[in-house]
Amino acid sequence: MSIRLASNCNNCENLSSNGVCKVHGVKVNDSYTCDTFEMKAALKDNRNCDSCLRYETTDCANPQKAAPGMLCSHWAPQSANA
Template sequence: MSIRIGNSCINCDNLLENENCKVHGVKVSTSYTCDSFEMKAALKNDPNCDTCARYQGPTCANPQKATPGMLCSHWAPQNATA
């Protein structure tokens, strides 16, 4: 069994704005993936505080130290916008 980090619906080109899959016609979440997965043409892969979903939020692991450009082991990518 392989582990695939980026193959969730959030990174799939078939995900519509209302969190529905245009291939299967069902509501999905970030934990779903399938064999019809089509990677979005361009993902932002710039791991630092500026692109972290936790930056300046309640789940930031280093709120007193976090600054733009910094990277920590708790980095969580922000949602890609189409």
């Protein structure tokens, strides 16, 4: 299964810091999306074991091979900040 950023309000440039949509003027969360969705311009893309939520945990798919700088298909972001 691939990990992708969702086209939802959390990734929209129209979301204000207090969780209110700048276009519609309503409080939203990550379950919402709309036709005026605009993806945030720049997302940090540091995908490897160091930035994986599963690194050095029992959820790691490749515990014998995982190492800083390595990337596998089971990578899970620690956070998705723009």
